Amino acid sequence: MILVDADACPVKSEITEVALRRKMRAIFVAGSHLRLTDHPLIALYVAGEGFDAADDAIAEVVRPGTVTVTADILLAQRVLAKGGAALDPRGREFTESSIGDTVATRDLMAELRPGIEGMTGGQGGGPKPYAAADRAAFKNGLDRILTRFARNR
Template sequence: MILIDADASPVKAEITEIAIRRDVRAIFVAGSYLRVADHPLIAFFAAGDAFDAADDAIAEVARPGTVTVTADVLLAERVIRAGGAALDPRGREFTETSIGDTVASRNLMHELRPGMEGMTGGQGGGQRPYGPRDRAAFKNALDRILTRLART
């Protein structure tokens, strides 16, 4: 099963395509209504508008054999602790080995960000725009993870 933190996901179409091709259920989880493909393998779950409602809903059902697609490092950490696999929309798989460093870096940047605004003239760097290479890397990584999970 693929669980998608869908509120801001740029890879909804790619996930739908892969889920249907591989005959895997995909559940898009968001705070409010989101249109998804009309297919028996594709579902939507409205988690509500409470803070972290979608994250909590995903973390509650994540387990070994599930793949969660999210850019949220803290949600990825929860999924990995539950035994699931986690992947960001750029194709980077979060692992038990990498998640600790990733969370620590995220927390450090979160703490530094307010103090750095004055030094950068109020302009943050941020990630580069999402492009075709990211889309291809994501599709390859999701296929690779689903193949690995199918073998276990």
Template sequence: MTTQILVDADACPVKEEIYAAAFRHRLPVRLFAAQYLRHPDHPLISMTMAGAAFDAADDLIADAAGPGSLVITADIPLAARVVEAGALGLTPRGETLDARNIGSKLATRDLMADLRGGLEGMTMGGPKPFSKSDRSAFANAIETTLRRLGNG
């Protein structure tokens, strides 16, 4: 089983940490985004432009994911799809998404979407701003996860 890192890259705040881990472990990274994103010119890093169609990048990531894949995403429905395909998910804040917790994460996400829909005109706070401690938690989590996948 060859490990690969698949990245939902459009709004990913931890790309540099992903590259560093990939270089340390000599693992391929595939970036998926609506349009071209600058990235290191390195044989381990590749870029797939999905176009602007709704969920185009998500569909490509889900198709590429499987056992041995580590998918970096904050998109819970996408994480559910890749976990179902046998991959592991990891959020940019360092939270592992796997078969043990993806069902409850998806249910919570759906509940919150329903609540926001019923509160039209009212503002609800979004996620807290991304912080240095989130970046550090991600760097630690990707190392732990890559070792768990047999790359350390």
């Protein structure tokens, strides 16, 4: 099964394409209604708009063999702790060996951000624009994880 932290996910169509090709369920979890492909393998779960409602809903159902697509590092950490796999929308897999450093970097940047924004007049850089190469890297990463899970069954 593929779980998707869907509110700001830029690869919904790629996830749907992979899920349908592999004949597997994809559940998009969001704070409000989203328009998705009408197919029995594609589902939407509206978790509500509460802070971390979608993250909590995903973390509740994750199990080994589940792939979660999220850019949220703390959700990825929760997914890994429950034995699932986590992949960001640019195709980077979060792993047990990398998640600690990733969380530490996230926390450090959160501490530094107010000082950096003060020096730049509030002009943060933000992530680089999402490109076709990112979409390809994501699909390759998702296929790689799903193939690994299929081999380990």
